[in-house]
Amino acid sequence: MAETLQILQKYWKHNSFREPQEAIIQSVLEGNDTFALLPTGGGKSVCYQIPGMLFNGITIVISPLIALMKDQVESLQRKDIKAIALLGGISIDETSDLLDNCQFGNYKFLYLSPERLQQDWIVERLKQLPINLIAIDEAHCVSQWGHDFRPAYLNIKNLKEHFPKIPFLAVTGSATENVQKDIETQLGLQNPKLFKKSFNRENLSYHILKTEDKLTKIQQILKKNQQSSIVYVRNRRACIETSNQLKALGFQSTYYHGGLSFKEKEANRLLWMENKAQVIVATNAFGMGIDKPDVKTVIHTQIPENLENYYQEVGRAGRNGEKAFGILITDKTELNLSKKLFIENLISKDFLKDIYKKLNNYFQIAYGDGFNESFTFNLNDFCNSYHFPTLKTFNALQFLDRQGILTLSNESSEKVKVQFIIPSKEVIRYISLHQNDEEIITSILRTYSGIFESEIGINPILIAKKAKTTEENVLRVLENLEKVNAISLQLINNDSFITFNEVREDELTINRISKYLENRNKVKLEQFHKMIEFVDDEKTCKNILLLDYFGEKNIESCGKCSTCLAKEKANPKTTAEQILSFLKNKPSNSKELAEELNIGKEELIFALQLLLDKNVINCNEKQQYFIV
Incomplete structure (x- = not known):
């Protein structure tokens, strides 16, 4: 395994593998179907990226998360490893060109969504590639009993017929025993080698604190544990409000939610990553790809939908192995509200049908049209236009995404309108002086032919794909062009990006997928009840x-x-x-003792009186207790 360690050191700058990464990699290199269950922070991607580097040919990585695919491809490219992703919103010709690159361009990794496997012509093209490994990320999505079922994952099993000698590697961070067995069956894994890391995090302790004054409790926690922290809240408004309240209390705080622009997300994330902000207040949009080892505390002010999500979010604390805390603050009112909101936001077939029809109308898609069309999307604007409840609408869109009807990117994007206001010969002169920007500018000119005559809406994500760069770089080039008065530029923030994967068929579409809706609601209810039991149970150890x-x-x-x-x-x-034990360090008053030791008032008074009666402690003129 010396060669695998050399690759780890060269490209990932780590001197050793985490347990059991090395054994998983060895199993894959031996050609075995392999199943790796590595809880959050376990380093799943390395388990297929290193074998992919060692094998001749190309590794296929199937993932449901656009943001994760983009993140991993960009990360590999920064390491000078050739990787590419088939994302939504590009034409058949462009997709074919990308697959040509894979076939003839010596690429090592091809990322694609499971929905791509529903397109026969893409499967035919994949059969022509020198595939050496098929990695299935977020493998729990193949199970109807998992918390994130996607029917398109059921197509992955068909690849076994086309690539019978190619090893499959299924990786996931959360799966119950039933889901594990279902994954093996549904993916058609043959005598898989199972690697399962315990979910037990010995350095992490779980706390359920019941209080109506959440802000004061958060203040006490952050004051006591002054290292890096995450506070998860219910929605975007609470995100901003809580962060501002913490700032007013003297904490360095920032926030993160799905409605922020890319620049705002990056700026706020970096403030926290670089420890310029102690705490980041976030919705559950925050977390993918976050690997900050020194997070001391993760605080939830809302009850997550299931224990899988809770474990993953809490698990972002203590990755350096030091003592860390997962704290959920709630009360009876919050519990009742969570139950009420959960039931209210379950989707019915009629509601789903209404959302789908209105979404097509919103983008003016005619019946029978819409395949592979992409749009920037503002959720609040859509909901306001049709008087839909925001959270329930988002849940419906997520369900349509998981069924492969559309692809919803929760990353914000910029709706960009551009017109070149200088002659084409001046653009050529600008490119000669700014050669690093050439690929982006020429991609814009080739894609939008009328951009000199009128203001045109452009898709920065599409341009980034064509120029093999990032959306951030595209926006940077546009802003530089505006500064020198080469273009007129309008940026309008949108909180999502939608690609339609099928033509519009209204009832036919919804009727076909409604069979999964009933099962989904049943599973979600069962999982939510388990989450409530976890919160309510005051007799059993939380870790157990x-x-x-x-x-x-x-x-x-x-x-x-x-x-x-x-x-x-x-x-x-x-x-x-x-x-x-506490008074050995310094005299303290009852308020300090209660806060530092998290002791209730009656319990504290009783214990203090016991110690006073036995003359073990005394009280000074400042009302501070000290050891006699």
């Missing part, structure tokens, strides 16, 4: 509850979660010992 959900049995109580600590604190002697 979580691990039991993922199929790990015979686990001892962790001794450090909110349930375990509550049992300890129920003993006045234990509370007294905590107080004495």
